[in-house]
Amino acid sequence: MGRPPCCDKVGIKKGPWTPEEDIILVSYIQEHGPGNWRSVPTNTGLSRCSKSCRLRWTNYLRPGIKRGNFTPHEEGMIIHLQALLGNKWAAIASYLPQRTDNDIKNYWNTHLKKKLKKFQAGLMDSNNNFGPPSSSSETTTTLPNPSSSSSSSSSSLFASNISFHDRTNLSHSHSASSSSSSSSTTYASSTENISRLLQGWMMRSSSSSSTPSSLLKPEISKDKQILHHQNDSSNKKNILQEFDSSMLSSFDDDNDDDKQRSDINSNGSDPPLLFLEKWLFEESNVGHEDMMELSPMF
DNA sequence: AAGCGACACAACCGCATCTCT
DNA sequence: GAGAGATGCGGTTGTGTCGCT
Numbered sequence: 001m002g003r004p005p006c007c008d009k010v011g012i013k014k015g016p017w018t019p020e021e022d023i024i025l026v027s028y029i030q031e032h033g034p035g036n037w038r039s040v041p042t043n044t045g046l047s048r049c050s051k052s053c054r055l056r057w058t059n060y061l062r063p064g065i066k067r068g069n070f071t072p073h074e075e076g077m078i079i080h081l082q083a084l085l086g087n088k089w090a091a092i093a094s095y096l097p098q099r100t101d102n103d104i105k106n107y108w109n110t111h112l113k114k115k116l117k118k119f120q121a122g123l124m125d126s127n128n129n130f131g132p133p134s135s136s137s138e139t140t141t142t143l144p145n146p147s148s149s150s151s152s153s154s155s156s157l158f159a160s161n162i163s164f165h166d167r168t169n170l171s172h173s174h175s176a177s178s179s180s181s182s183s184s185t186t187y188a189s190s191t192e193n194i195s196r197l198l199q200g201w202m203m204r205s206s207s208s209s210s211t212p213s214s215l216l217k218p219e220i221s222k223d224k225q226i227l228h229h230q231n232d233s234s235n236k237k238n239i240l241q242e243f244d245s246s247m248l249s250s251f252d253d254d255n256d257d258d259k260q261r262s263d264i265n266s267n268g269s270d271p272p273l274l275f276l277e278k279w280l281f282e283e284s285n286v287g288h289e290d291m292m293e294l295s296p297m298f
Numbered sequence: 299a300a301g302c303g304a305c306a307c308a309a310c311c312g313c314a315t316c317t318c319t
Numbered sequence: 320g321a322g323a324g325a326t327g328c329g330g331t332t333g334t335g336t337c338g339c340t
Contacts, residue, residue: 016308016334038325054326055309090328105329106307305337316326 013047017056021046025053026061034062059102066098070107078104079112 017025028044034057037050046053059065070078074096081092089101089108096104 014310036325050325051311051327052309058327059308087329101328102308109330110306300340302340303338306335308332308334310332311330312328313330314326314328316324318324319322 011047012049012052014052017048017060021048022056022061025056029057029061034058055102059100062100064098065100067103070099070111074099075112078108079116082108082112 024044024046025040028040032043034054037054040046040050040053041048044053048056077095078092081095085091087105089105093099093101093104
């Protein structure tokens with residue numbers, strides 16, 4: 001309400017961070033811990049606004065962040081959770097260890113959204129050949145779209161036509177098709193220097209237990225907790241609870257794939273799922289077995 | 299080699315929400 | 320309870336890189 005933006009001050013630097021700035025910020029947080037961002041610029045002498053410092057830390061410098069390619073497992077989770085939660089990237093990120101909301105958001109916007117559009121286009125074409133989509137929606141559970149914001153058009157676009165199982169399986173195609181073509185993301189050598197700096201810090205802090213645990217492992221975000229309590233849709237609630245428990249078991253033992261797959265398969269493969277798998281097969285040139293193999297969680 | 303467009307990602311902006319007094 | 324400040328979140332933009340012509 002009339003509050004001036006924190007970055008309106010004259011002399012505040014914008015744009016990419018330099019390695020020197022990164023080191024200053026990391027050193028300061030190493031000493032004082034994250035938080036109290038307002039005081040960070042003044043105490044460090046950085047010509048950055050507090051918000052910029054916080055973003056730099058949470059999205060880039062924070063220890064435990066995993067960068068580079070998303071695994072098929074992660075892709076599947078993102079697609080699944082986006083369908084469940086909408087564009088609640090922070091909530092989605094809470095399920096993905098080592099991934100930031102910004103990273104997930106970018107990945108969704110640049111990769112997954114296109115994939116979904118492509119899939120829907122394929123679905124449209126196939127509907128012309130195999131019949132109207134309504135025939136499938138009657139036999140499958142169409143998830144409610146929790147996102148009420150108009151900006152979540154992509155999620156509603158996807159949620160409107162695809163079943164729960166369809167969505168969980170959709171991830172396979174991209175992973176299969178992209179895994180061969182994608183290369184590991186390269187970063188500037190300056191960033192690698194920061195990474196080394198952080199690695200040294202983590203080694204030290206792990207022995208002294210000075211690193212806050214919240215920085216290193218995901219927590220169930222407030223958003224998700226609110227969703228659990230506020231949403232009246234028992235359907236979605238159940239799905240989220242199922243997802244929570246499957247996530248817990250997934251974190252406990254990532255190799256327990258067969259059981260999870262069999263659990264999912266025991267629910268039965270509905271016609272749209274078979275259709276989706278067919279599409280995925282054509283799209284990614286991988287077989288059904290391969291797709292299942294690529295889905296450690298589902 | 300230069301120009302151009304597409305793509306990926308870091309960072310910014312504005313609003314929402316939380317916290318403290 | 321109200322107001323101000325701090326922090327979090329999601330959408331968007333800016334910019335560097337890569338591939339194609």
